Amino acid sequence: MKKLPFYLLLTAVAVVMIYPLLWLIGASFKTNDEIFSSVWFVPESVDMSVYRSAWETVTPYDMGHYFLNTFLIIIPKTIFTVFSSVLVAYGFARFDFPLKRVFFTLLIAGMFMPSIVTIMPMYIFWSKLGLLDTYVPLVAPALFAGEGMFVFILVQFFRGVPREYDEAAMIDGCGPLRTLWYVLLPCIRPAVVSIEVFTFLWTMNDFLGPLIMIHSVEKYPLSLALRLSVDSTGQGYEQRKIIAMSVIGLIPSIAVFSLAQKKFVSGITAGGLTG
Amino acid sequence: MKKRTYGNPVGVSRFTGLLLITPFIVGFLLFTLYPFVCSFALGMTDYDNIRPPEFVGAENYRRMLHDETFRKSVGVTFRYAALLVPMKLVVSLLAALLLNLEIRGIGVFRTVFYIPSILGANLAAVIMWQYLFTADGLVNQLLELAGASPVSWYGDPDRAIFVIVLLRLWEFGSTMIIFLTALRDIPKELYEAARVDGCGSVRAFFRITLPLLKRVIFVNLVLQTIAAFQEFNAPYMLTGGGPLRSTYTIGMLIYDEMFRYSDMNAGYANAVSWVLFVLIAAIVGLMFAVTRRGREEDDR
Structure with missing residues (x-):
């Protein structure tokens, strides 16, 4: 039980390290409004077609x-x-x-x-x-x-x-x-x-x-x-x-x-x- | 007279080693010494990348003295390094202390803590960072949730530099790994002996850990200072040096003078890069001088 505070601390830092990346992945499925209205990374719906058009790029x-x-x-x-x-x-x-x-x-x-x-x-x-x-x-x-x-x-x-x-x-x-x-x-x-x-x-x-x-x-x-x-x-x-x-x-x-x-x-x- | 025998295995000529390091010698001459000397020479010319360079002596250096933009960029670079380097050392040392605990699953945390650092100034990571700090981006949303008022990160000359500082702080992995390696080399018996003598863990940290880490703290300090003074990628991509040149580092100035301004002046760019080099060398030299006594004591 003595170790619990350490785990909490480690997890908190780990979240800071990894959350921006999760947020990025989530945001790739979000509409503009959704990106800027919620801190939670999970999108409302997942539509893989965005990746197809991203692969095409704008170049x-x-x-x-x-x-x-x-x-x-x-x-x-x-x-x-x-x-x-x-x-x-x-x-x-x-x-x-x-x-x-x-x-x-x-x-x-x-x-x-x-x-x-x-x-x-x-x-x-x-x-x-x-x-x-x-x-x-x-x-x-x-x-x-x-x-x-x-x-x-x-x-x-x-x-x-x-x-x-x-x-x-x-x-x-x-x-x-x-x-x-x-x-x-x-x-x-x-x-x-x-x-x-x-x-x-x-x-x-x-x-x-x-x-x-x-x-x-x-x-x-x-x-x-x-x-x-x-x-x-x-x-x-x-x-x-x-x-x-x-x-x-x-x-x-x-x-x-x-x-x-x-x-x-x-x-x-x-x-x-x-x- | 006996010829000097190098400590080589029997039958190996003393030139074998020299032959093996030939790539380094050639590379050093070509990619380090040549550009270094060349940069100094170009710094004393007026050169626009097209017509041949024209010798102007110390004119570029004189111009620097009166160049408001240059002065500003020196200020920005110092401020950036002064903000980032101490924070990065403290954060990475604390992280290393945490990761040095012997508890289950620590390997996973080690990997996770290091992940941002593998991305470095990867453009994709920088784009992500840009989104996090927009007016209604994640960081401001979190600030609002915490009851604070949102910050105009890119609009406020006092705040914009923190976007860059925080990005680099987030990538503390390499500094952390150096600390972690050093921590693992400290014999556990030292801490046991301290505990037996009734020394608490905070005191043990200040009396045992810190003194033994002096060397790596110094190494990290030097490496991070050099890196901070050269910063270019993050401001170039995140803020473009703005607002009001509040994130305009010397690195950005050099790039702009060399490649971007309509009246390109490679001569001036090289003079500035030489000043930057001398500045870095002076600061590192100062660090060595100030810590010299401490390091000599360690060697004894």
């Missing part, structure tokens, strides 16, 4: 098109990020080389660099190369371990794996890369999953990058398409259509988080990753 393309665009960014970005971050972290964690401390300090320093400082010159850089309005500016940094935080986390994980494992593999004739692939990678799975999930979520959420680099509606990822829909519908318009689009837009993030949740949470707690 020239349907949501499937924008999802496809988003995944065209996310999939290569995730693969590249894992690949490059693991290699770099492996180098830092397991080998000694000249200037190692300097490079590691630079890695940490890079994490503190405000992206707003670097994004303008990068815009000019990509425009000089004629690569604006392509996905290259959004994906390319992933090839070069662009997220210092991920390398940092992986290094922590590598350090948690006993060095005897590597030595045994090397005695058996494995080179560094095969040791990494066959011995170390299976040991750091949770960290790799966390990185994949974070790359996914951050790319879903990224707004400034596409806003600056992508200009034609045809190539818009989901975030820009939503923004465009909001901008091109006036007040008094059927709000539930925009709301339904938002609900659809949130599904991938929530789905990925739920699926990966167990490994993901152990990954972030071990590495102290921040969002």
